[in-house]
Amino acid sequence: MADETFDVARLEGAVCAFGVFDGVHRAHRFLIGQAVAQARELEKHAVALTFDIDPDEVFHADRLRKLMTNDDRLRALADTGVDAVVAFPFTEAFAGQPPADFMQRAFGAHVPRALHVGHGLRFGARASGTVADLERWGAVHGMEVHAHTLVQAEGSPISATRIRLLLQEGKVSEARDLLGRPYRIVGRVVPGRGEGAQMGFSTANLSVPPACLALGEGVYAGYARIDGETYRAAVSVGVSPVFSGRTDAVCEAHLLDFQGTLYGAALSIDVTHFLRPMIKFDTVDELIRTVLANIAWVRQHL
Template sequence: MAETGTARLQELAEGAFGGRRRLPGPLALDGDGWQADAWPLDGRWRPGDRCDVVLGAFDGVHGGHRALLAAARARASALGVPLVAMTFDPDPSAVVGRPQESLLPCEDRRRWLAAAPVDGIVSFRFTPELADLDHRSFLVGPVAGVAAPVEVHVGEGFRLGRGGAGTVERLQEDGAALGYRVVAEPLAVVGGAPVSATRVRSLLDEGDVLQASALLGRPPVVRGTVVHGRGEGAGLGFPTANIEVTPGSACPRSGVYAGIVRVGRDAWPAAVNAGKPPTFTDEEERGFLEAMLLGFSGDLYGRDVEVALLEPLRASRPFTSVEGLQRAVEGNIEQVRSLLGDRPVRLREDGAASPAVC
């Protein structure tokens, strides 16, 4: 049973953490009112070269994004040109409109994009000045300043430029005037609805991490820092890592989940409580996780960690006795042990995983 659990942990850890690619240092680019960082990958593209472009914010790099990337890759291959992903940092919602909770920090978006079939990545620094450019000026300025597009690929419903005025139809008119095609790729559909970052955030808010995983193509992951807690877990005999989630991250609703906690290169099976335990407080606090790492002993205070959320174990609820809470926690730990085993796996530099030596 332990070997089966460890094999499952290895597979899930690879999916959650191992598909990203380490990036080299970027090339700094700038023009009239814009700045960007560029990552040429594998020597097939350099800034200024002819290429196909795929453009988007890519929050989550979810199944819909991967379908868009695959369609753009097929066209670029047919045309015999490299494919370049163009994105933004910070997310545009942080500068215009209402900030959206992030499924992935921008750094991780680029690392997942680098693992996709692209030959280069360009990340424009999304400033108020960039946001104020109209759609035509964005294509003529920043896009033309870093590449010579043969085609530009976007998802249906994509908008660009000041006030979102650059609809697909207007971008296609712009592209025709500039000598290239703007291609609107159909949105991927799962369960009768398009796959989108908004939909994934809504599922996390409902605590449906299984369906969120189905749309992402991997378990949702939350980053945070281990901080000192109130000590209730240790007092009950269950030492926990109290994790303060990175501000602005999308988090699941309160509840207990089976998960994986990545500490450095080691991925540990864990029972994860989202929110403050209602037995000890009436406060509803998002952005806070408590994780019990099976088999772990040591000091994690101050460490940055990542938490993959696999499936819900139970809803959060107050217990009338400490004994009742202890029994529930013991049951959750046994569920995780049955699912994932009780020892970690180690993530190698190439993204694969193997059993860790403890």
């Protein structure tokens, strides 16, 4: 963490990639890969520069939908081939500085050799800083700036916003292609209604911060991981109209062939298929038949 205890001298001469990197998707990994390649050529350290939180957690918390938790994002960045990940603490005061002050506070006298960014990067007070500001600052302080056009897929740039929109529409296969891996839900199992076992399909009620659940309502299939083991899973996102007003559970998963107790356990689910939208059933029996059919599909196809 690049707080007051961080030795900013570690950035001097390094080749850095800078961004929020929500999702650490294919376009992010391309940009970071360019920084790593230059660092290896110059025999310098490669560093991923980011923030400890998503800036929208400060400015747009009411509508924020992230592709991964902050901790998972930092772990994913560490797996991109860089030598270090440096996360600046994001605060309104830090973000509210003029672009030149923002850069000066970030690096001081310990300027990186090069900085790789997306060509549309905005930073500093009211997002007024642009790549041109970076280039002017870099020209004075001896830092190269490499602005990269976003990697495209099917004629459009790959971006976290594009992926979020796909997930909201239940298009998990298309989102996976842009992420480079399945979308993952991460949470902790908490007590739920307890009715699933009586219906023939016990479920784990997964507590997920709303900002970290980008999927639209519906029923999905995927792979759940707990304690190093993997299970096929049917996952419900949203509240069935049958239970409207009786529960606040928004993410429930049935793990096929799981035996044991899940309460309190950390659980992650890689979502691979959209099965159906949320349906208003006329009876509980109709719901049971449909859910059992969804579970049978998972057993047959995963």
